[in-house]
Amino acid sequence: MKKLFLVLGFITSILALILAVTPLFKIAFIPAIAALIFGLLTFVVSKDKQQFKKPIQLVFLITIITLALTTYKSVFTESQVGNTEQMEQKEEQLEEESIEELEGLEIDDIDNQ
Amino acid sequence: MKSFLSLLIILSSFMLTAQNNTIAAGEKLTFSASYNMNGLLNELAQVIMETSTVKTSKSTLLKLKCTAATYSNWDSFFKIRDLYESYVNPKTLTPYLYNRDINEGGYEKFMKYTFSYRNKNVASVMRKKRRDGTTWEEKKTVKIGSSTRDLVTTLYHIRNLDIHKATIGDSQNFTVLFDNKETVVRIKYLSKETINTALGKKECYKLGISLSNSNVLKGSNDNVIWLTADQNKVPVYAKFKIAVGSGELKIKSATGLKY
Numbered sequence: 001m002k003k004l005f006l007v008l009g010f011i012t013s014i015l016a017l018i019l020a021v022t023p024l025f026k027i028a029f030i031p032a033i034a035a036l037i038f039g040l041l042t043f044v045v046s047k048d049k050q051q052f053k054k055p056i057q058l059v060f061l062i063t064i065i066t067l068a069l070t071t072y073k074s075v076f077t078e079s080q081v082g083n084t085e086q087m088e089q090k091e092e093q094l095e096e097e098s099i100e101e102l103e104g105l106e107i108d109d110i111d112n113q
Numbered sequence: 114m115k116s117f118l119s120l121l122i123i124l125s126s127f128m129l130t131a132q133n134n135t136i137a138a139g140e141k142l143t144f145s146a147s148y149n150m151n152g153l154l155n156e157l158a159q160v161i162m163e164t165s166t167v168k169t170s171k172s173t174l175l176k177l178k179c180t181a182a183t184y185s186n187w188d189s190f191f192k193i194r195d196l197y198e199s200y201v202n203p204k205t206l207t208p209y210l211y212n213r214d215i216n217e218g219g220y221e222k223f224m225k226y227t228f229s230y231r232n233k234n235v236a237s238v239m240r241k242k243r244r245d246g247t248t249w250e251e252k253k254t255v256k257i258g259s260s261t262r263d264l265v266t267t268l269y270h271i272r273n274l275d276i277h278k279a280t281i282g283d284s285q286n287f288t289v290l291f292d293n294k295e296t297v298v299r300i301k302y303l304s305k306e307t308i309n310t311a312l313g314k315k316e317c318y319k320l321g322i323s324l325s326n327s328n329v330l331k332g333s334n335d336n337v338i339w340l341t342a343d344q345n346k347v348p349v350y351a352k353f354k355i356a357v358g359s360g361e362l363k364i365k366s367a368t369g370l371k372y
Contacts, residue, residue, distance in 0.1 A: 023186045026153040079145065079156040082185035087194045087216075094212050095167070095176075098200060101227065102169045102210055107202075 002046045006055055009038035013062040020066045020073070028070045035063045133206045135273045135346055137371035138166040138175055142347065145365050146181070150358035158183045158193055160362060162268075162348075164369075167200060175203040177265045191218045199265040206270055211263035226255075226263055226290060233257055237293050253293055261288040261295055271300060271338075272346040276318045281305075286325075297325040308339055310349040311365050316342040317349060344372040 013035035019028035039059040046052055144160040160181045167176045181195040195217065200210040213224040221242040226235045239251045262270060267289050274285070284301040301321040308317055317339040335354035340346045347370065351362040 023184075023190060024148075024155050026155050027150055029153060030151065077186065079159075079184040079186075081159045081182045082188040082192075084180075084182050084194065087180065087182065087196060090214060091178075091180075091196055091198075094196070094198070094214065098198075098210055098212060099167060099169055102167075102174065102200060103171070105209055105227065106231075107169075107172050107174075107209060 002042050002052065005038050005042040005045060006052055006059070009035050009042060009059040010055070012038060013059050013066065016066040016070075017062055020069045025070050025073045025077075028066055032063050032066045032070065035059055035066075039063070133204055133273055135344065135371060136164060136175070136177075136206065136269050137369070138164050138203070139369040140164045140371070141366075141368045143365045143367075144362050147361050147363070148358060149361050154361070156184055157187060164269075166203070173203065174200045174209065175206075176200055177269050179265055179268070193217050197265050199263050201266055201269075206266055206273060208263050208266040211265065213264075224292075228257075228263075230259065233259065235261075235290060239293070255290065255293050257290060257295065258288055261290050264289055264291055267298065268348075271320070272340060272348070274346075276302060276320075276340070276346065277342070299323045299325060303337065305342060306339065308350060311363065312341075312347070312349060312367055315349055318342050318346070345370045 012031040016028045016031035016035055019025060019031065039056050042052055042059075043049070043056055140163065142162040144162070145156055146158045146160050147154050147156045149155075158181050160179065163178045163180075165176045165178070167174045177199045179195075179197040181193055183191065183193045187193075193216070196212070196214045198212045199208050201208050207230065208226075208228050210228070211224075211226040213222070215222050223238075223240040225238040227237075228235055233256060235255045235257050237253045237255055239253070240248050241251075242248050267287050270287070279302050281302055281304055284299055287298045287300065289296050289298050299322070301323070303319040303321045306317050306319050307314060318341075320338050320340065322336045322338060335352075337352050338348055339350040340348050345367075347364065347367050348362075349364045353360040353362075
């Protein structure tokens with residue numbers, strides 16, 4: 001049981017760390033909290049408190065780093081659109097092409113509608 | 114049955130020539146698209162809906178444009194630069210020309226539809242980029258019904274509907290041409306709700322969207338759009354159910370509105 005909790009703790013903490021460095025960093029809160037719970041459970045379930053001391057400490061350490069990173073990113077990351085120059089150029093080119101095409105189309109007399 | 118069918122045909126022809134009382138040139142709506150998982154909101158992209166006038170030697174048309182661009186932190190993972198535009202009659206919102214130019218994580222595709230309601234067909238041009246960088250083109254003529262529109266025009270057309278005359282539970286079908294196929298979109302008026310938006314507290318029409326012959330957007334109450342219950346009928350919020358969590362579209366700003 002304690003081994004299972006420990007393994008789950010490791011998996012969730014590493015998952016949280018991976019998520020924290022991706023743009024989906026806010027989701028990292030979910031596995032991070034799960035990792036803390038699994039870490040605590042391992043500690044509570046194991047009778048010999050010294051047995052898994054080091055691995056539990058490691059799980060907590062990874063989780064705390066993840067939480068710090070995620071919180072920092074949540075507070076300081078502003079959503080800004082990247083470079084759209086290429087799209088704007090394409091848009092201008094498309095408009096020119098479209099107007100040319102529209103000139104050739106039979107458009108009903110709009111003013112009479 | 115015959116009289117019902119003829120009534121339906123007359124109604125659908127009216128639908129296409131319905132007057133535009135809502136959309137004006139110079140309007141700009143900015144949205145933020147995000148992915149919501151258990152209340153943890155991850156902003157993905159910025160969506161802009163813009164209108165402008167376009168002049169040809171013979172007439173002045175309305176250009177409806179929708180663009181989507183991922184935020185800079187996503188660009189290195191999955192860069193999206195999508196452009197959808199439609200050139201329409203400013204009085205009836207009947208489309209003449211539609212362009213779709215998408216770039217989604219390296220996948221590039223271009224579509225152009227030239228509408229001809231007189232001949233009830235669409236001349237479509239598709240251009241796709243191969244992996245080696247070369248492009249290939251496919252030209253097709255697609256038969257359409259008298260009330261078939263493109264995606265962008267349909268979005269604006271929904272705003273132009275007389276929702277204030279409808280009663281809760283009413284629904285209407287729209288035929289949309291997408292990827293050279295006609296798809297029927299069903300819009301259902303669910304209720305009137307007051308929600309908090311970036312534009313303030315707004316009373317809104319809550320509309321359910323569902324596609325009848327497709328696997329995406331299944332069910333009518335999972336995919337909902339809120340339009341302000343005023344004359345502008347601005348889409349302020351949209352929610353789409355996906356496998357895990359949900360997608361959201363929230364308004365950030367609206368300028369150049371008609372009323």
